[in-house]
Amino acid sequence: MAKKSLIQREEKRQKLKQKFHLIRRSSKKEISKVPSLNEKWEIHGKLQSLPRNSTPTRLHRRCFLTGSPRANYRDFGLSGHILREMFHTCLLPGATRSSW
Template structure:
């Protein structure tokens, strides 16, 4: 189980990312349209004005049950360990266990 503080930090980053998403997207579109370098510098400054943690690259996917930061499956939002336990307990419909 991950520390509670790390999980809360990731939630805070997610909220910031959603809050500044439109500002970042519109600035990046403007940047691609403008050919002048001097005008691009002003837009770069606008891109740097939101908080750093509002960038989508700073987010880290975590297991929604345990908060584990590694071995996450995007389709389920779970770590591999929890996914395996749920499949064995028949809690995920349509998922099958491979055996040989």
């Protein structure tokens, strides 16, 4: 189980990303359209003034049940060991388990 503070921090980053998404997207479009270098620097300064945690690259997927940041499968939203346990107890229909 992940620490509650880390999960809360990740949720805060998600909210910040949604809040500044439109500003960030419009600024990036402006940079590509503006021909002069000075104007590009001004727009880039606006982008740099946005909060650091509002960038999408700082987000990390976490397990839906445990909050673990490692070995997450996008299709299920679960970490690897929880996914394997669910396979073995037949809680995920259509999934085949491997045993050797």
